[in-house]
Amino acid sequence: MGNTRSSKGAYSKSEAEPYLEKLKLLRARMVGDTNYLADSALKRTRSDAAGDLSKMPIHMADIGSDNYEQEFSLNLLAAEQVTLAEIDSALARIESGEYGACVECGQRIKKSRLNAIPFTHYCIDCASARDQESRG
Template identity: 80%
Template sequence: MAKTGSGKGAYTAEEARPYQETLRMLRARLVGDTNHLADGALNRTGREASGDLSKMPIHMADIGSDNYEQEFSLDLLAAEQATLAEVDSALARIEKGEYGACVECGHRIKKSRLNAIPYTHYCIDCATERDQESRG
């Protein structure tokens, strides 16, 4: 499928307004989540680096558990930051008048899909095709 920049499937400003509000709320939540995850994952190492060993695990299994928890938190943080970038991209598309048009084929993304994933770039057909190509 050829990429089109015509925006022929884009929603009007009025049609995009509810999605813009949803995206803004999602963005605020994600910013809070990423700040919390970053603080939780990085403060542990900050305490240890500063010499505060009062909560330092004594047993090797505890150290392994702490490392796993930190790595898990950092993975969650990366995923949240990626979603935040997608939300910011969707908000930019609203500002440009391009929101709701599939970036692959240019057709209008159905409202049911936008209700489920308001920051999506692709209509269901193009998303399915991309998913199959990545698996194949």
């Protein structure tokens, strides 16, 4: 990512400033979301969540629902952590002066795309090509 091809389409630090603020706000919100998901998925038992202080056995369907909810929360947490890593990468690209340049072709990523996905690594053409490759 540190090659000359990547930096030719990069935004200057002043051009990247609005995205820096957007990324910082998005990162703060996502950190809160991931903390909440981790707390709800890993630290709370069914009885804690329901306020149930009884030690009576619970129904098997409740256990299944609890397991499903925990697995769903853990999957969301994993996806949020991937996005958080992409946000951190975008913040590093701003700092290094490489933000806004497609890491594939080096062309400038359009502002409309960065407004929608400020942590994107790819211009729309390269993202579409990667999508087509992954679909087979």
